[in-house]
Amino acid sequence: MSRILVIYYSSYGHIETMANAVAEGARSVAGSEVEIRRVAELVPDDVAEQSGYKRDQQAAVLDDPNALVDYDAIIIGTPTRYGNMTSQMRNFWDKTGGVWAQGKLVGKVGSAFTSTASQHGGQETTLTSIHTMLFHLGMVVVGVPYSCAALTELGEVSGGTPYGATTLAGGDGSRQPSDNELTIARFQGEHVAKLTAKLAG
Template sequence: MSKVLVLYYSSYGHIETMAKAVAAGAESVPGTQVDIRRVPELVPEEVARKSGYKLDQDAPLIDGPEALVDYDAILIGTPTRYGNMASQMRNFWDMTGGIWAQGKLNGKVGSAFASTATQHGGQETTLISIHTMLFHLGMVVAGVPYSCPELSNMEEITGGTPYGATTLANADGSRTPSENELTIARYQGKHVAELAAKLAG
């Protein structure tokens, strides 16, 4: 059995929805155990509530960086902040120096998914910046291959890149992940779980 972690941060629920789709894809691979966890919020609760943050999320918080070691694959989900991962996610990974120094993530599968407000809001730079971090941690990096036909959908405005699943939230957060975007997310989860099973076997 391989173990897959879907680790995410979500301010308004878009990445939370994508995380559930990624997890569903991973769970479709026989013999795969999937856990969904969140990283801690850094914004004070009063400010978060005034800003309309979605605070009622089902996934429990991750225990800490050492918990990463228990998994064969880790999929990271984050909104984009100026073309990079959100500070909440960055803060968590900045605490992984100890496990990096010991090589505890070497050979594990790593992957990423993201959201932006607009079509050209830095989705790919965010994903690639996460990939760079995963390389430093010794992980095997996976994206979404073009065998996923939804990547080539030109009939609608949609997220989705070969670097990872993405969604468009609109500037006011009013757009929720589309079925095309969720299908790509499920494909990514399945693809990563299949790779993890091969490497673990």
């Protein structure tokens, strides 16, 4: 049995939807126990409400970074802010100093997915910056190989990179993850789960 954590932050629900698809893919692998959690919101309630943030997300908040050691794989989902992860996600990982100092995540699997407003809005820089963090924590970084045929879809505008699944929210945030993007997200979850099973075994 391998334990997989999908931990995400989502302002408007795009990454929440992707997180559910990633978890679905991971759960398709026998022997995988998958949990979805989110990081705490830092925006004041009144500001979040005025901004139209999605407040009814089902995943429970994970506050304690020490809980990360209980998982064999950690898949991180976050929107992009200027080509990097959100402050909410960064705030969580900035509290992992003790976990890092004790080497408690060394050898575990790490992966990431993201969303941007535009097609070239910093998806790959966000993912590779998360990968850099995962390397510092000693994790085994996993992306999306080109055996995922959906990566080469040219008939529509679509997210999806070899560094991780992505989606495009559109300038006003109205675009939801497409079938192709969700296919890539599920593939990523399954791929991570398969590799985790081998390493954990």
